[in-house]
Amino acid sequence: VTTPSDDTQASHERIGPAIGERFPDVVLPDQYGAQIDVHAARGQRPALIIFYRSARW
Amino acid sequence: VELQERLADYAAHNVAVFAISYDSIDVLHGFTEKYGIAFPLLSDAGSVAIRRLGHLSRQFAEDHANFGAAYPATYILDADGIIVEKRIAESERERETAAGILEARFGGHSSAHGSEVVIPGDQVAIRAYLDSPTYRMAQRLRLIVDVSVADGWHVYGEPVPDGYVPFSVTVGPLTGLTVGPLVAPEPHPFSVDGLDEQFVVHEGLIRCVVPLTFAESAGDLTVQAQIRFQACSTSECLMPTTLSVELSVRMLIHVERQS
Numbered sequence: 001v002t003t004p005s006d007d008t009q010a011s012h013e014r015i016g017p018a019i020g021e022r023f024p025d026v027v028l029p030d031q032y033g034a035q036i037d038v039h040a041a042r043g044q045r046p047a048l049i050i051f052y053r054s055a056r057w
Numbered sequence: 058v059e060l061q062e063r064l065a066d067y068a069a070h071n072v073a074v075f076a077i078s079y080d081s082i083d084v085l086h087g088f089t090e091k092y093g094i095a096f097p098l099l100s101d102a103g104s105v106a107i108r109r110l111g112h113l114s115r116q117f118a119e120d121h122a123n124f125g126a127a128y129p130a131t132y133i134l135d136a137d138g139i140i141v142e143k144r145i146a147e148s149e150r151e152r153e154t155a156a157g158i159l160e161a162r163f164g165g166h167s168s169a170h171g172s173e174v175v176i177p178g179d180q181v182a183i184r185a186y187l188d189s190p191t192y193r194m195a196q197r198l199r200l201i202v203d204v205s206v207a208d209g210w211h212v213y214g215e216p217v218p219d220g221y222v223p224f225s226v227t228v229g230p231l232t233g234l235t236v237g238p239l240v241a242p243e244p245h246p247f248s249v250d251g252l253d254e255q256f257v258v259h260e261g262l263i264r265c266v267v268p269l270t271f272a273e274s275a276g277d278l279t280v281q282a283q284i285r286f287q288a289c290s291t292s293e294c295l296m297p298t299t300l301s302v303e304l305s306v307r308m309l310i311h312v313e314r315q316s
Contacts, residue, residue, distance in 0.1 A: 015128050015145055016112050019208060022138050026106050028077065028099035031085035036097050039138050042073035047134040050076040051112055051127040055088040055098065 016051070023049065079104045079125040101127075141208070171198075172304035180210045180288040180295065185302040187269075187280065191309045194274045197237075198306065202226050202284060204263040211258035212286040214244025218254040222287040222297035226265045229281035237268030249291055271308075280304045 017024055026038045038049065074096040078085070085098040101107050104125040117124040133142035171187035181204060188199040204224070206212055212224040224244075228236045242264070244257035269280065280303070287297040 014111065016110055016130055016132070016143065017140060019140050019143050021140055023132060023134050023140055024110055026077070026099070026110070028101050028106060029082055030097040030099055031082060031089045031094070033082050036075070036099060038075055038099075041075070041097070042134070042138075044136050045071050045073045046136050047073040047075065047132075047138075049132040049134065050074070051107070051130045052076060052078050053114070053126045053129055054078050054123070055080045055084055057123065 023047075075099055077101055077106070078127060079107060171306060174302040174304060176300050176302070180207050181205070181212065181286060181298075182207075183284055183300055183302070185282060185284070185304065187304050187306055189306070191307045192271045192278075193309045194271060196271060198269045198271070200228065200267040200269055200280065200282060200304070202265040202267070202282065202302075204259075204265065204284065204286070206260055206263065206288065210288050210290050211247060211260045212263075212288055214257040214259055216257070218256065221256075222285060224259055224263070224286040225284070226267060227283050227285075228267055228269065229283070231275075231278060231280065233271055233273030233275045234278075234280070235270040235272055237270065239265055239267050241265040274308055277305065277307045280306060 023038070027035055028038075030036045038047070076096065077099045079101050080088075080098075081102045082100045085100050088094065089098060104113060104127070107113050107125070107127045112127045112130065114123075114126045114128045116128075117126065128145070131144045132140050135141045171190035173184065173186035176183040184203045184205075186201055188201060189196075192198055204212070213221050215223045217223045226239055226241070228234075242259065244259050247256045247258040248254075249256075267282070271278075281301060282304070283299055283301050285297065285299045288295045
């Protein structure tokens, strides 16, 4: 068990892609089952990409 | 759901929104129906993309029902798909407010608060607003100044070495207005290779809150604030800058009469 203060800075460096990198290609089905390619779907727009735990809990 | 409520703001700013979780399509479809979600909820059932992107939460053991969930985070991509901002929740229980991110990055608007001024900038962007469009005598309002400092840049906190200008927010005097103490994040120590000077600096988002109390019913007012700073990176320093904002606030009579 680690406390947030121990864990926060170090683990944040390791989670996910880094600032300055191109966001990796991601193709996943949306809530209607359509395959969504994130970069293709955003076109030339900036984007907000949110990872969240669950819609259930 | 909070994000859904802000979606018009994102659309107005021409920002695409995607949310990724390990939920099944069915779960996401049900959630969409229930809450009227209008942006893509991407289903990574099996957590393949979540793993590939290094986003698997380590909070849950493999035999735990919640294993496979993503570590919460929000990314802002520019028009080329480059990550320009990344927010990792401080704890897995924290839910990042999308509104805060939008406001910090794109100067989003909310109808709930009062007069607002946005000053865009490459190194330092400012958004200042009052938390109410109106005041009554003896009522306390808050002036919120969000200062967004671009990655790789900083502004100075106090004390500053000679020749540098510290970040400050000051509210102009106004009859009947009492300005409370500024609440702002503590600056943190910073040093530059090859320089002996010790600095304390602010980076990222600086949220400053100034309590304002209107002791008199002085009619409709314009609150003026000045934000002064000097933005530097490790290789260059810009000239000190003072930005002024003017925010209007309407007076409400103390006892509202029925007409």
